[in-house]
Amino acid sequence: MPGSSPFPGLQKLSPSVYLWEPPSTHSTAIPTDPPPSPPPKLILLFTWMSAQPVHISKYIHSYQTHYPTSPILLIRSSPLDGLYHRTSTQHRRLTPAVHHLLATLQPTNTTPKPELLIHLFSNGGSLQFSNFLATHRQTTPTPFPPHIKILDSCPGRATFRRTILAFASPLSASPLFIRFPTLLFLYLLLGIYFLAIRLRLLSDPVLRVRETLNEVRQGEERRCYIYSTADPMVGWRDVEAHAVEARERGCKVRRERFGKTGHCAHVREGDGGRYWGVVKGVWEGE
Known part of the structure; x- marks a missing residue:
């Protein structure tokens, strides 16, 4: 909503x-150039x-x-x-x-630009x-x-390393007491996730x-x-x-x-x- x-x-x-x-x-403006x-x-x-x-x-x-x-x-x-x-x-x-x-964008029968x-x-x-x-x-x-x-x-x-970097980047400005346990959780979660992909239990x-x-x-x-x-x-x-x-x-x-x-x-x-x-x-x- x-x-x-x-x-x-x-x-x-x-x-x-x-x-x-x-x-x-x-x-409604008409550009001069x-x-x-x-x-x-x-x-x-x-x-x-x-x-x-x-x-x-x-x-x-x-x-x-x-x-x-x-x-x-x-x-x-x-x-x-x-x-x-x-x-x-x-x-x-x-x-x-x-x-x-x-x-x-209204559909048209022609092929416009x-x-x-x-x-x-x-x-x-x-x-x-x-x-x-x-x-x-x-x-x-x-x-x-x-x-x-x-x-x-x-x-x-x-890849595991690049995915960790992507997920961890928003944490760079967080306090250490938040960043450290969150990173541990991410390593565990993504480790399981990539293992499931390798075992073909999940798609990539x-x-x-x-x-x-x-x-x-x-x-x-x-x-x-x-x-x-x-x-x-x-x-x-x-x-x-x-x-x-x-x-x-x-x-x-x-x-x-x-x-x-x-x-x-x-x-x-x-x-x-x-x-x-x-x-x-x-x-x-x-």
Whole structure:
């Protein structure tokens, strides 16, 4: 149900979904210098696992700056989305986002230029996008709309060490008396989890996401991978292998490899100039 939001100016549609709509003044303004390509009619942001509002807000603000007339749907991810929540729970949480997508992008019999920009962050955001696709299929027979996809720091592969880093990163600022027992619990829980995967008692969700991203491509016009050789949580070779497979399957692929940036932190290089130049370039078809 709609409620209070940790993001000023965004409406909370569900525990996972938030909406920003541009002021009406923007929708009626006529730009004096029109961009090379029309702005997205809708932007979908699938953030990394346990991403904090202060970090997410920086991306929201940048998108509002570059595309002030484009609504933004924010879909957050948490550890429970990958380890615990049932499919029915995921669908219930993501249904408001699907309904807004359907209301914003009306189906057409022609093949127009993409009006949807999808931005995925890390394996957590990729997993939520996979859940979103499943919810879309369950909600409507309408084909998924034409779109352009940005894959930031994803997809990787699930290893015990990298998964521990991902789950433990939100604890970095916690007091030692909280961080230490929580880490012990994580080691135990994830040890059991990976043992169950090895014994094939559970499926590997990250492997399933890697397959989904290259198998379910309805409406995708092109995609760009943004990644780094210094990322401790997602291996750059795993990202490049996925990009090669995507190209072999017919995807239009662009790769942007950074050298010194951390996980989901590539925007920090050069004050974001290169990062947002890539996003805008991919949208405009460069």
